[in-house]
Amino acid sequence: MNSLAYDKSIELLRKVATPQGFLASAENTSNYKRVWARDGVICGLAALASGDEELINAFKETLETLAKNQHPVGTIPSNVLINEVGTEVSYGGLAGRVDAVTWFIIGVCQYAFYKCDVSFVSSHNSQIEKCLALLDSWEFNNKHLVYVPLSGNWADEYITDGYVLYDQLLRIWALKCYNYFVKSDVITEKIIQITKQIEINFMPHTEGEKYHERAYNEVDFQDFMPCSFSPSGYKTQFDAFANSLVALLNIGSTVFQKKIINHSVSLAKETRLGLLPAFWPPILETDEHWNLLKNNCKYEFRNYPYEFHNGGSWPMVNGFFGLALLAKAEEKKAALILENINEANAKLEFSFYENFNSKTNEPNGVSNCAWSAAAAVLLHQSLYNNFKILV
Template identity: 75%
Template sequence: MSDIFYNKSIELLHKVATPNGFLASAESTSNYQRVWARDGVICGLAALASGNEKLIETFENTLETLAKYQHKTGTIPSNVLITEDEIEVSYGGLAGRVDAVTWFIIGVCQYGFYINDFDFVQKHSSKIEKCIALLESWEFNNKHLLYVPLSGNWADEYITDGYVLYDQLLRIWALNSYNHFIKSDEISAKISAITTQIEINFTPKSTGEKFHQRAYDGLIYQDFMPCSFSPSGYKSQFDAFANSLALLLNIGSSEFQNKIVQYSFQLATANKLGLLPAFWPPVFPEDEHWNLLKNNCKYEFRNFPYEFHNGGSWSMVNGFFGLALLSKNEIEKTSFILGNINKANAAADFSFYENFNTNTQEPNGVAYCAWSAAASILVHQSLHNNFKFLF
């Protein structure tokens, strides 16, 4: 039976494969008929895991498109629309997308690692170096953590801003991936410095000078890392994507990582879908940050409680949670999450919805979403065929 889910996922990636790279969805929704940095790289990682030559070629084309339209300042496009009549390059909407830069580095290096071709990485090294320098400048205070604007990453209509955990971890993954090839002492030192600052500022009872000691002292820690902090204090919601990356990158003590695993899996099993919500708990109208959430949308408001970023459940996010569980040798838990990713993707005759209302289990967003399919492929191949990424 699992082959059906896997094959349907592969089929969808073929549908979104174009000569310029992966589109975000097979549905004819204009904003999704583009080559996106984060969507494209996540689909590309699934392509590598699949071993399918056509999909791997599409991943290469995705990376070439992103590289071609890198801004002179170093920013990587959030997305690129390419038709016979026009080329439209976007570096973000209400704010620039910080994670486009890190996903690009990850994509180039994971591709080079998989095909065992240092020349491919070297070909793009000047662009990667420009990305790395740009990330350094986005620290602003030269203290090793990126400062991310509201709306500055994949959770572009959510409340995270400032020192966002997800972006710090993606940066470590990107630097680790690049350093696999170039073996730079300077980059090694930077990775160590970023890791130290994450552990000082995002884990409980840590030693070392805090960015915001007063806010840190006032935070009631749970069994996970909070999603972000800024000069105004911490936002303490659970970020499933970020905490999954922390597990994959072995950030924090073994004891604390075990607590993250247990908290995350208990949260998944407590919900009707058997999946992790992207952020938890939801923000409600009576909560402090409701107005911030309500106003952070360019078009229609979508972040009702239990939906989209505000407590909605995404196959894509759970794909990385599945990889994180597997990295901790939690085989049964990984199988459980994969089964529920497949069940969600199969809803409405394999419509591969973007996300689901965690409370009602109703689908939300765009159908035939490519990275929902990618999640199934990533976990399936890692679980059943021992596929491994470079971390």
Template identity: 70%
Template sequence: MDTLSYNKSLELLHKVSSASGFVASAEDTSNYKRVWARDGVICGLAALASGDEKLIETFRITLETLANNQHEIGTIPSNVMINENTTDVSYGGLAGRVDAVTWFIIGICQYAFHTNDNTFITKYEVEIEKALHLLEAWEFNNRHLIYVPLSGNWADEYITDGYVLYDQLLRIWALKNYNNFKKSEKLALKIKHIVEQVESNFLPNSNQEKFHERAYNETDFKAYLPCSFSPSGYKNQFDAFANSLLLLLNIGPSKVHEEIINFSFDLAKSTKLGLVPAFWPPIFESDQHWNLLKDNCKYEFRNFPYEFHNGGSWSMVNGFFALGLLAHSEKEKTNIILNNINKANAIEEYSFYENFNTDTTTPNGVSNCAWSAAAAVLVHQAINNNFKIVL
């Protein structure tokens, strides 16, 4: 048990606790001194896992900040910055952030469950219902999968778009969490429909009706589920976050889970950091999707091969991979991944970098990144104190 790494992680979560909620980094970098939906909820899950009352209170404030700044049509802010006299709300940059909506619902429900406070659900029931209605609209064709624009989730400078696996799985998780409280036949049926569509369109050898039959039949399925598909076909990069969520939610047959676990863990073992890259393989200048990747940045290009989303390694993503492993009783592998997360976070005297170049191990992004610490806390408590996120 690495208590030093755990305590350092908790220390950083306290540093990023503000009067408005969890900010993304303790560094004085403007875009990271904001309360982000997905970052804030992931830090909030770590707060619940830790049992630290001050951190749990910061999580509550985070959720209230997001709820108070929900758009009238139901959109949850990607991020919010609150100063003494002004509030600056962003719903996304080049495109809106679909996953902010689902992470918000997950966060409300996780907080209510772990604090045993059902009134928190009641308090934000209107906001949740508006968010769920918006997700319905984002299906566009009323066939149970949401359509995500390029740049529409956490991988905001990557190539995934259309029916993105990660976003479908987050929606299933959010609906299941909410239905734990509502016990609604309508919600249960919606969950069933979405799961069926995920299994039909993303799993290999499916006999069910497909969204895009021709593209499905032309796809070379791997030992993992493809990251997305759209009218232009499937994108077959390995998405570690999405496949980890699949393991957590236990969707699909056990044979598929075994293949994902073996592929992911072998991939992690093959790298110098011992961590699974966020997306794999990297996209190079000679590859089909290079121009799509190159042009998808608002300020400066960061997705060089092996960096950021393009094959970079993130402690946060590996935290969810470790939780997925543990959900399938792979405790030894979970301990190995946690150990490697702690080693990565400890680089440069516990600088908690956002991500790393998988080839060179060079740190990338901001230091003192909150969700890098959150990953370590979540997995540590899952292993040592049997903490379980609600699914």
């Protein structure tokens, strides 16, 4: 199964590789026939893992497309459409996409790391420095955590806003990647300060001045970091992507990271697919945040309980969970997650659906989704061919 699934995954990535970069899907769905920042970089990581020069070149072109269309203030496009009519650039829908900025920095540095090409980072220094200045300004209070609007990242129809854990972690990863090349004492100190604030505000029983002391004291912390907090309080759902990054980036104590891994493994076992839901538990119609969730969609509502961001299982997210398991020397558990990703991707004759209902196993979203294939390739090569990303 692994060999066939891997070959099918590479086949899909080749289908979405264009002269301008990776498209989000091979389906003729207008919003997905674009070069996306986060999708493109995740596909790019898979390209590097594969060693396939055609795919690696598509990654480079993805990064160049994003760089050429950076906004003067520093914003990286959420997505870019290039066709015979011209170029159409989007920096976000209902809100701007904070994670496009960090994924771009990560992408440039990962490509340069793989190619052993410092000049690739140097040639994008001005774009990266603009990105870093923009992230500083998005702190607003200059206290080291970026403030993210509702709909401001990959979970663009979910309820997270304010100090969103996922975005803080991506910023740390981006800074670490860039600092691998530039060796800046200022960036080193910034990484320390952001990490400190994450541990103070997202972990239980930590010393230090909290952003929101009253709200922090009301949280019943579990064996993971909550997904976000804002002036209105904490949202305590488990964010699988963010907590995988916590483990991958070694944030917090070893004991707490082990708790995250154990919680994640147990949760994945509870689903019929054997895959982590993106966020858990699902928000139901009777829950406090249902109206916030229901109204946060530009077109049709997709976040029914156990689907999409609201408890749905995404192969892409589970690819990063698998990398987190490998980082903690849990090879057998990572291999099981890969097997389950491949089984999900193989449904309906390898349709590579975007996500699945974690209760019924029914597919949701767009088929032939590129980053569903990318997750399989990235985890496969990391597990069986010792591919290493820069962290």
